[in-house]
């Protein structure tokens with residue numbers, strides 16, 4: 001219902017019902033202003049910015065509640081939202097039904113992945129990020145050690161244990177066979193035209209020579225190759241090689257810091273996708289029962305099978321997200337995604353290995369491929385890069401988030417913005433606001449092109465499809481009960497315009513579902529009696545303010561493992577709360 005309810009809540013809160021005029025939430029709560037009386041109705045008449053999408057599943061109510069522009073800049077959204085929440089809080093003292101629904105983690109459908117690093121690895125920041133809208137905490141194993149990552153895992157688990165209505169998934173991102181420059185005592189400046197050397201000798205860090213962490217670097221590169229440092233922030237051309245060094249000329253200079261990415265344009269390193277360090281980190285993830293692995297530099301499906309076999313052998317129920325970031329992974333895109341549980345468009349390395357202008361096209365294709373196979377998809381890197389140092393994003397960054405949301409990504413990711421940036425909470429708030437605003441312009445779910453083929457479970461697919469139709473045409477939320485997460489993921493795949501309230505009696509499944517678009521995962525003990533469980537679930541939604549008395553929901557009983565069903569009979573009920 002998020003879209004429909006979000007649309008409704010926009011109508012209820014942002015627009016004056018009586019006049020039908022467009023009002024900003026703060027203005028609505030204040031006496032009528034000149035702007036709301038004079039300027040905004042004109043703006044509304046022009047209808048210039050109402051966005052609609054072609055959709056094969058019609059959304060009658062959603063289209064009636066067609067969204068309209070709230071004419072504010074991203075910075076204003078932050079201030080306005082704060083003012084609005086304050087004013088609304090004052091107005092709603094004594095209203096017990098506000099609860100969860102106003103929380104960033106519920107109304108928004110597109111999920112937010114935050115990389116945790118020095119700016120955010122303390123208890124207070126993990127809490128604040130979670131309350132600001134983080135859905136998944138990402139640990140990048142290229143940095144830090146097990147002790148520092150353990151601390152973060154424990155903090156997230158502590159948050160989850162004490163939070164009644166929110167849950168954060170944990171994603172362990174492997175270092176992979178990435179090539180990086182070594183540690184430096186302090187950053188060094190590379191000047192255009194200067195000679196600079198990369199060496200495979202360990203521990204070198206002078207103004208004109210630095211170590212590389214990969215012994216075959218000298219064999220893999222050729223004279224004339226273009227080396228990109230830090231995703232292309234600096235570039236060098238290879239001039240000559242010795243047994244242990246590569247001499248280069250700086251083409252684009254800049255500041256070289258410790259452990260920066262090194263890519264050779266058009267080439268992948270000849271290293272295995274899962275290195276010894278990665279296996280060590282994967283075991284660390286198994287011991288800590290993380291929810292997802294993001295596997296770096298996956299070249300082929302074989303690697304995914306190898307990891308999945310290993311996880312099965314140690315009885316670890318951890319989902320595998322493949323990072324698409326090399327030329328090899330693009331060549332084998334279909335088979336890699338088929339073997340995995342989802343993919344990440346890792347635009348940093350992807351745009352260094354392949355021509356940068358290919359990145360938006362590949363992003364679209366990867367999202368489309370994942371969507372057609374019912375796999376999760378995350379768009380990553382540079383989404384709010386300028387917010388590492390500035391309190392407000394560039395307009396291009398705002399558009400970038402909106403594009404990923406409209407293309408149908410399950411999640412958008414913050415990297416340096418939350419790991420080592422100056423404004424991690426503001427970055428999450430901007431991402432939240434932009435995603436929510438964009439979602440309100442998407443009318444009705446889009447039907448995946450391969451209907452009935454992705455899950456090879458036709459009965460469940462048919463029920464997910466029809467529940468989506470019902471949700472879209474009636475403008476209602478979906479309620480599903482799931483022990484494995486399967487039916488909630490399947491419903492998410494169809495992108496119903498309403499929220500998917502997924503009740504599960506497994507904490508692990510609740511955490512996993514935090515990644516999936518439109519799914520609001522809720523933990524609940526199931527009783528042996530179906531009717532009693534339904535009643536408890538609906539009462540809980542009502543108590544939390546997520547549905548109102550008299551509202552209808554589509555209640556779906558389907559999925560691979562029958563719950564309260566005899567002979568696997570499936571059904572969808574429309575229930576009044």
Ligand SMILES: Nc1ncnc2c1ncn2[C@@H]1O[C@H](COP(=O)(O)OP(=O)(O)O)[C@@H](O)[C@H]1O
Nearest residue numbers: 115116117118140142143144348415416419420
């Ligand atoms: N666990 C960590 N410890 C220290 N620094 C980190 C950590 N995680 C991320 N960072 C910092 O944040 C930056 C951006 O994060 P990310 O994009 O995940 O890394 P990278 O692009 O280096 O793989 C990193 O380059 C690093 O400087």
Ligand SMILES: C=C(OP(=O)(O)O)C(=O)O
Nearest residue numbers: 325346347348349380381
């Ligand atoms: C997400 C990416 O990977 P990492 O941050 O691990 O380099 C990327 O390259 O875009």
